[in-house]
Amino acid sequence: MHITDLKCAILGGSPVVRITTDAGIEGYGQAEHFKPYLKPHVLFYRDYILGQDPTDVERVMLRIRRLGSFKPWGSAVSAIEMALWDIAGKAAGVPVYKLLGGKVRDKVRVYNGAARFPLAGQEPEQYADNMARMAEAKEGFSIIKQGIGFHSRMPDELPDFSYGERLAVHHQTERGLLTERGLKHVVACVEAMKEVLGDEIGLALDCGPGWTVPDAIRLAKALEGLHILWLEDLISGDYTPYVLAEQYREVTRSTSTPIHTGEQIYLRQNFKALFEMQAVNIVGPDPADIGGLAELKWVAEYADLHGILMAPHGTGDGLIGLAALVQVAATLPRNYIAFEYPVGRPVWWYDIIDGLPDPIVENSFITVWDRPGLGVTLNKNAARQYLAAEDKNFFT
Ligand SMILES: [Mg+2]
Numbered sequence: 001m002h003i004t005d006l007k008c009a010i011l012g013g014s015p016v017v018r019i020t021t022d023a024g025i026e027g028y029g030q031a032e033h034f035k036p037y038l039k040p041h042v043l044f045y046r047d048y049i050l051g052q053d054p055t056d057v058e059r060v061m062l063r064i065r066r067l068g069s070f071k072p073w074g075s076a077v078s079a080i081e082m083a084l085w086d087i088a089g090k091a092a093g094v095p096v097y098k099l100l101g102g103k104v105r106d107k108v109r110v111y112n113g114a115a116r117f118p119l120a121g122q123e124p125e126q127y128a129d130n131m132a133r134m135a136e137a138k139e140g141f142s143i144i145k146q147g148i149g150f151h152s153r154m155p156d157e158l159p160d161f162s163y164g165e166r167l168a169v170h171h172q173t174e175r176g177l178l179t180e181r182g183l184k185h186v187v188a189c190v191e192a193m194k195e196v197l198g199d200e201i202g203l204a205l206d207c208g209p210g211w212t213v214p215d216a217i218r219l220a221k222a223l224e225g226l227h228i229l230w231l232e233d234l235i236s237g238d239y240t241p242y243v244l245a246e247q248y249r250e251v252t253r254s255t256s257t258p259i260h261t262g263e264q265i266y267l268r269q270n271f272k273a274l275f276e277m278q279a280v281n282i283v284g285p286d287p288a289d290i291g292g293l294a295e296l297k298w299v300a301e302y303a304d305l306h307g308i309l310m311a312p313h314g315t316g317d318g319l320i321g322l323a324a325l326v327q328v329a330a331t332l333p334r335n336y337i338a339f340e341y342p343v344g345r346p347v348w349w350y351d352i353i354d355g356l357p358d359p360i361v362e363n364s365f366i367t368v369w370d371r372p373g374l375g376v377t378l379n380k381n382a383a384r385q386y387l388a389a390e391d392k393n394f395f396t
Contacts, residue, residue, distance in 0.1 A: 001025070001091060003054050008042040008179050008392035011069065011383065012346045014318045015039055017079040018378075018394060021054060025090050028326070028378055029082030031075035031288050032316030033345050041076040049080070054087040057294065064268070070241040071289045079396040081292025082324045082374070089373035096327040096374055100297050107365040108329040110341035111143035111204065114315040122157045122185075124192035125194035131193040135201055139361035143202040143229060143338055146193060149186050149219075150174045150210035151233065158185060164210070172285050175210030183215065189223050193314050204229040204260070204311075209237045220255035229337075230260035230282050237261050245273035247279050258282055263313035267291050275306040277382070282337070286313035288321050293328040304333040312339040319344050319353045324361075330368040338364070352383040 001023045010018050013033035020026045031038055048063045052383045061081055068077035089096040097103050120126045126148070134144050148154065155161045155174045164176015178186075190205065196201055211219070216234040221272060223231075234251060236244045243265060252259040262283035265271060267290065274280055283303055287296045300310045310332055314325050325339045342362065344350045355376035360366060369375045380395045387394055 001053055001055060002051050003049050003060075006043070006046040007048060007394055008039045009387055009394035010036045010039055011386055012350070014348060015042055015075070015079060016320065016378070016394075017042055017081040017083045019049075019054060019080070019087060021087060022030055023091070025087050026088070026156070027054065027083035027086030027373065028320050029079035029086070030299070030318045030320035031079045032072075032321075033318055034316050035072050035075055038072065038076050042079065045076065045080060045255065048169050054084045055091050057081065057084045057088055060084055061292070065291060068266055068291065069349040070266045070270075071239055072284075074289050074291055078288045078290060078292045078295075079093050081294070082287065082320070085293055085324075085327075086373040093372050094196045094290075095368075095370055095372060096293065096324075096370065097330040100293060100328060100331045103330045103368060104332065104334065105330055105336075105368070105381060107367045109142065109336075109338035109365055110139070111311070111338040111364075112137065112139065112141040113145040113313075113340035114343045115139065115141075115341065119153070122152065122154050122189075124188045127189040128196050131196045131316060135197060139200065139341070140358065140363040141341075141361075142364035143204060143217055144197070145204040145206055145232070145340070147206045148189060150208040151179075151238075152184065152189070158182065161185070169192050175208075177212050180290065180308055183218060183222070186187075186219060190223055190226065190228070199227070199275040202229040204232065206232040207234045209233050209235055209240050211235060213247050215242045217254045220251060220257040220259065224255060228257050230258040231262070232260040232284065234259070235261070237264055240264060243270060243274060243372035244278050245279040248274065251306050252278070252280055260311065263289065265290060268302065271299050271302065275308055276305055278306065278308075281306065282309040282311050283338070284311045286312045286317065287324050287328055288317045289313070293324055297331055300335065302334040309337055311333045311337045314340040314342045316345075317342040318348075319349050319356065320376060323355075323376040324343045326366055326368055327374060348386065352379050352386065353377070
């Protein structure tokens with residue numbers, strides 16, 4: 001079997017990869033819906049993989065893996081890898097998890113990082129109200145993640161939140177030393193959310209990046225009595241193209257609150273310092289950013305060797321991305337906590353994907369399905385109407 005074409009269309013903001021073969025088997029992958037600009041980047045790899053046997057996934061990846069980078073530029077490589085596994089599974093007549101080493105679990109836990117309600121404001125009561133709504137979600141999430149600090153609108157809406165300069169480009173470009181009032185405000189919002197959740201539902205916090213090491217330590221220690229599941233991306237993360245393991249180690253060694261990072265990191269080599277220095281307690285690579293499913297599996301095994309836990313990122317990965325997350329999460333070692341459940345955006349994505357269970361999530365778990373490949377299918381007749389004019393040949 002060999003690859004005859006690599007195509008990319010933008011469906012509701014998501015770059016969707018379609019790889020075709022001379023055997024009539026096709027595979028799909030998807031990158032985050034925040035990244036419609038990736039289409040030319042995906043197509044850049046076309047000539048590198050044409051004619052290759054897609055079922056030799058690793059040999060194909062050797063041709064393109066070095067031509068990627070940290071978020072967002074690893075996404076194109078990652079979505080192609082996803083599509084290769086989809087083909088390999090379909091060709092073998094088995095679900096992708098069988099090819100990644102087989103199932104460790106029959107159902108995978110997910111956490112809420114995408115099923116959101118708009119926050120009415122930045123005061124503790126509003127964080128509490130918002131959390132109460134999320135706690136009622138039909139998925140019955142056992143873990144909810146909320147943005148705070150530099151991963152929220154606090155720097156924009158609270159006067160004197162930090163001593164940092166405002167760039168007014170995007171809140172995630174903010175950084176700086178917090179004022180005493182700013183830090184107290186963050187802690188008050190977290191306390192208000194914990195008041196709602198009690199010990200029934202776990203609370204994780206996406207915090208930055210942008211915190212200084214001393215403020216990160218102050219926050220982590222201030223929250224120690226609250227049993228926060230993790231503090232994510234305090235120092236680096238999101239779209240920072242570096243890791244700063246030394247700074248993370250300082251924070252992690254100073255507190256009993258678990259410290260988490262990794263959604264922006266591309267390839268196993270860039271996790272090495274985090275693991276070998278015991279710089280964090282949990283990592284959250286995204287299969288649509290790290291370099292693909294096998295890369296995530298490899299990193300999870302290496303994390304486990306170092307006593308580090310896994311909570312993969314996935315908020316914008318869409319429904320093909322969801323299928324990919326389910327497949328790989330089924331195979332991860334027992335350092336697995338949960339992955340971040342992506343929702344279909346726009347909602348018509350649920351009309352163009354066949355194969356998802358209904359409901360998808362029950363009591364915070366998804367039952368791993370057994371259909372070949374990723375186990376979901378893009379319904380061409382339903383999807384065609386959403387293709388832009390320039391993508392109208394996507395299915396031909
Ligand atoms: Mg995050």
